[in-house]
Amino acid sequence: MDFALSVKNLKKTYAAGTEALKGVSLEIPKGDFFALLGPNGAGKTTLIGIVTNLVTKTAGEVSVFGVNIDKDPDLAKTYIGLVPQEDNIDFFGKPFDILVNVAGYYGIPRSVAIPRAEKLLKDLGLFEKRHMHAMMLSGGMKRRLMIARALIHQPKFLILDEPTAGVDVELRRGMWDYLKSLTSEGVTILLTTHYLEEAEQLCKHVAIVNKGEFIASGTMKDVLGRLKTERVLLDLVKPVSKEKLSAISALEAYHPHLADETTVEIEIGEGKAISGAVTALDREGFPVQTVRQKSGRLEEVFLHLTKDPV
Secondary structure, X not given: OXXXXXXXXXXEEOOOOOEEEEEEEEEEEOOOEEEEEOOOOOOHHHHHHHHOOOOOOOEEEEEEOXXXXXXXHHHHHHOEEEEOOOOXXXXXOOHHHHHHHHHHHOOOOHHHHHHHHHHHHHHOOOHHHOOOOHHHOOHHHHHHHHHHHHHOOOOOEEEEEOOOXXXXXXXXXXXXXXXXXXXXXXXXXXEEOOOHHHHHHHOOEEEEEEOOEEEEEEEHHHXXXXXXXXXXXXXXXXXOOHHHHHHOHHHXXXXXXXXXXXXXXXXXXXXXXXXXXXXXXXXXXXXXXXXXXOOOHHHHHHHHXXXXXX
């Protein structure tokens, strides 16, 4: 049982004939923060639905911490906490009552559920709203309440399906800090998100699914290594015009782009050194102050791999 999730040759064909999953296999290590990425309709939600017993598979095997979901579904469910894409909380309920009631579904006595619910509400910044009707909460607070609900039975495997959709930047950062603390305590997290830059920063491993098949998987470093080029930002001491930048012939091989008046974006490929671009700019009177790697490399890999051939 070295894996939190083991999926083998998983297939799903819907009644209309759509092949959502075409025999995919996947293993997520215990304690990992794992990104499952793909375009809309790629098969992510179907895979999550099968793992959580919300969708019936056509073929294949799924185990959660070594427990086969077909042979012992009740035990497997106790290991899993799910935060779905859509808000599905009781909008007339109150956060405190929602958590305590959900704990009851798992057979957790109120004497245990009450302090556990209070701690989760405090950890997620909802304690002051614990007696407010859920419909009155902001979008970000509703998402945090769904995370608290998914954690009330202390699962070992947390599945987050687009958990920060529509949540502002400040709240997202707070949520990610909290979730990272969970992985440090041994909780395994599976994340789907369209915020690829966040996935790149947070996750140790990644799998990209497209049209029901995995087209890339491995450590984040290995998947990012598929890029043969790297985008780098050069911060200049003084502004440079687009026309002047285009006139520096020695920069042509770097495909320069003016990100703003004092920032030049260049492309570093195999056999090219960044020093050539730095020297060319300095020679023309535009010394480079700092060099930065451009973020968003995962997005570049994602777009390259999922792009339909022309």
